[in-house]
Amino acid sequence: MYPSGKHVKPFTPEKAKEIIMCLQQPAVFYNMVFDWPAQHWTAKHLSEVLHGKQIRFRMGTKSTDTAPQFETACNYVEATLEEFLSWNSDQSSISGAFRDYDHSKFWAYADYKYFVSLFEDKTDIFQDVIWSDFGFPGRNGQESTLWIGSLGAHTPCHLDTYGCNLVFQVQGRKRWHLFPPEDTPFLYPTRIPYEESSVFSKINVVNPDLKRFPQFRKARRHMVTLSPGQVLFVPRHWWHYVESIDPVTVSINSWIELEEDHQTRVEEAITRMLVCALKTAENPHNTRAWLNPTELEETSHEINCHYLNGAISAFFNHYGTSEVVETQALRTNREYTIKEELNMHSHVGVEQAGGHNLSSETVKQEAASPFGLDLVPVTPSSEEPSSERGGIFENDGEDFVSKNGKSFGKRQRMMSESENAVVEQIASDRTVAVSQTFVSTDDLLDCLVNPQVTRIVAQLLIQGRST
Numbered sequence: 055m056y057p058s059g060k061h062v063k064p065f066t067p068e069k070a071k072e073i074i075m076c077l078q079q080p081a082v083f084y085n086m087v088f089d090w091p092a093q094h095w096t097a098k099h100l101s102e103v104l105h106g107k108q109i110r111f112r113m114g115t116k117s118t119d120t121a122p123q124f125e126t127a128c129n130y131v132e133a134t135l136e137e138f139l140s141w142n143s144d145q146s147s148i149s150g151a152f153r154d155y156d157h158s159k160f161w162a163y164a165d166y167k168y169f170v171s172l173f174e175d176k177t178d179i180f181q182d183v184i185w186s187d188f189g190f191p192g193r194n195g196q197e198s199t200l201w202i203g204s205l206g207a208h209t210p211c212h213l214d215t216y217g218c219n220l221v222f223q224v225q226g227r228k229r230w231h232l233f234p235p236e237d238t239p240f241l242y243p244t245r246i247p248y249e250e251s252s253v254f255s256k257i258n259v260v261n262p263d264l265k266r267f268p269q270f271r272k273a274r275r276h277m278v279t280l281s282p283g284q285v286l287f288v289p290r291h292w293w294h295y296v297e298s299i300d301p302v303t304v305s306i307n308s309w310i311e312l313e314e315d316h317q318t319r320v321e322e323a324i325t326r327m328l329v330c331a332l333k334t335a336e337n338p339h340n341t342r343a344w345l346n347p348t349e350l351e352e353t354s355h356e357i358n359c360h361y362l363n364g365a366i367s368a369f370f371n372h373y374g375t376s377e378v379v380e381t382q383a384l385r386t387n388r389e390y391t392i393k394e395e396l397n398m399h400s401h402v403g404v405e406q407a408g409g410h411n412l413s414s415e416t417v418k419q420e421a422a423s424p425f426g427l428d429l430v431p432v433t434p435s436s437e438e439p440s441s442e443r444g445g446i447f448e449n450d451g452e453d454f455v456s457k458n459g460k461s462f463g464k465r466q467r468m469m470s471e472s473e474n475a476v477v478e479q480i481a482s483d484r485t486v487a488v489s490q491t492f493v494s495t496d497d498l499l500d501c502l503v504n505p506q507v508t509r510i511v512a513q514l515l516i517q518g519r520s521t
Contacts, residue, residue: 061088063187064428071189073424074218074287074310080232080432081425082278083188083285087222091182092195093283096225097202097302101135103176108132111162113155114207120263122210124254125346126247131155131162135202138162142204142302161298163207166348167200185308188220188285193308201305208297211241211255215322215505216315219288221307223280226300231259232276232432235291238505240273245503246496248329249346250322253505259295277435280305286432290314316369320512323362325503330358332502336495366515375520 064085065073073081087093113129133141133151141152142162152162173179173195180195211231233241242256257267264270279299280286288294290312330353333344341353351357425431501507 061085064426067187067189067191069189070187073429074188074220077287077424078289079234080230080276080278080289080292081287082280082430082432083287084283084428084430086187086285086428087184087283090184090187090222092222092224092306095182095304095306097135097139097304100200100202100304101139103179104135104172106134107172108134109138109164109167109172111138111151111164112207114161114163116159116161116206118261120258120261120266122254122256122258123208124210124247125249125348126343130347135164138164138202138204139302157204161204161206161208163201163203163209163298165201165203165207165209167202169195169198169200172200183222183306183308185220190310195306198306198308201303201307203298203303205298205301207303208295211257211259211293211295212252213238213243213291213293214309215251215253215291215318217309217311218290219286219307219309221280221286221288221305223282223284223286224304224306225282226298226303227282228280228303228305229297229299230278230280230286230288230432231295231297232278232288233259233273233293234276235293237273237293238291240269240271241293242267242269243505244496244500245325245329246333246344246499247346248326248333248344249348250326252346255293255295260297275435276432278432316372317509317512317516319365320362320369320515321505321508323358323365324508324511324515326353327355327358327362328502329499331355332495332499366519369516370519 065083070083070086109132111131111133112125113131114123117123131151137150137152141148141155141157144157148157155162169180169183177196180198183195183198185193185197211233213235241259243253244256245253247254257263257270259270259275262270278286329344334341334353337343345353
């Protein structure tokens, strides 16, 4: 449990924050949370703490389909954690909320559960999560989200437009599939279903349809199995697909705000306005087909205009008009600059799923790198896509059966690939269209709200109001 042979934390809060603010690749922290009270938050313990409280579970199928299971296509049940645990133990004659869901065919996921709502009458529990150990004073459960899932529960592949992410694994294991921001064109990004701060991939990355999405072969998959007591750092704009590979998993995360979020909020407001306008015009009576269930706010054009103007005003309040042009230049340069002292050695051989054996080269470079026994980089995986070896539920259970908080946000550092790669991605996606000449609303939106496009539009809006 303590690979470095000591019971003291390997990084001071100041050093941990420095790593988080500079590191450009995912990494796992060890020995940073062994004294957190939240380390004992098993699903059983939480069922006692939340006794009788109704929680919304997303129900998905244990299928090997090549299409992602987006939240808009899932069913939902309201149930207590006690009911979830009974169902998850595969007891026969289950009654109640889960009675229509065969445990052998379905998984359940209580995802995106914000502490402030879940523990609204038990706020003392916020102190059990101590993000201040990572250099964020005063940050605790109040800025955190809880995730409880059964075997196979997962989130579709997406990137978060706001901030960066710290994920504390409490119970069970989760397998993370991550892809760098510059691989965005190969992930076929889409904003349908729409959720503020989330750009989804059209691909089921554990069982991809490579005929429809051939560019995905170029994507560089990074994989890590996160175990209890470990904290995963996910940098800004890294794509991720996360699956539970144990019977019960519990995770706690916090999205850390970044300086870039001020412009990203303008980009998100532009995206929201365009998606809502076109999709509502297409079918004003069926928002469920394209609006993620996590989006509870009004989507009228008037509200969206107000939201856009608020985002631009907030940007100017933060920077001041005289700094805007310089800020834009600095931001652009930063997005494509690698901080060499911390973003290095991604070729180092590391066994991610079990222990974490470091190569001799890593040891030699430790003086120049933050990596070591207590901070292990997530490196590219040599594993081929699942479609070339069978679906995820065809493997043995040990290995492969496995927000929207606007104020805290999620994350951006969009692609450094050429515009040609984006054009190739869009073009290749059209190869399976019924008619090569037919352009749907979603096709148009894939171009209009492509992250590269909304970034340019946001910069034009900002610059136009800074003169």
